[in-house]
Amino acid sequence: MSFTKVGAHALAGFVSGSETTGHLFDPNFGQFDIGQGHYAKWSDLWVDLWEYYGIANVIIFTAEMAEVIVLD
Structure with missing residues (x-):
């Protein structure tokens, strides 16, 4: 699993709402279809x-994201 796919979902989930809520958008289907869609x-x-x-793929994504943040 690459950073791109998991990262796209995670970032879409964060930025599509306010600072505290968002939607998890699935670009494969073009709709908000994972879970309930709203995250507190x-x-x-x-x-x-x-x-x-x-969980293994999410841990890998989290490690990659941490590396990106540290390198930036």
């Missing part, structure tokens, strides 16, 4: 990502 906090969004992609 990041941890709620990650739970849906874990269920959709599997």
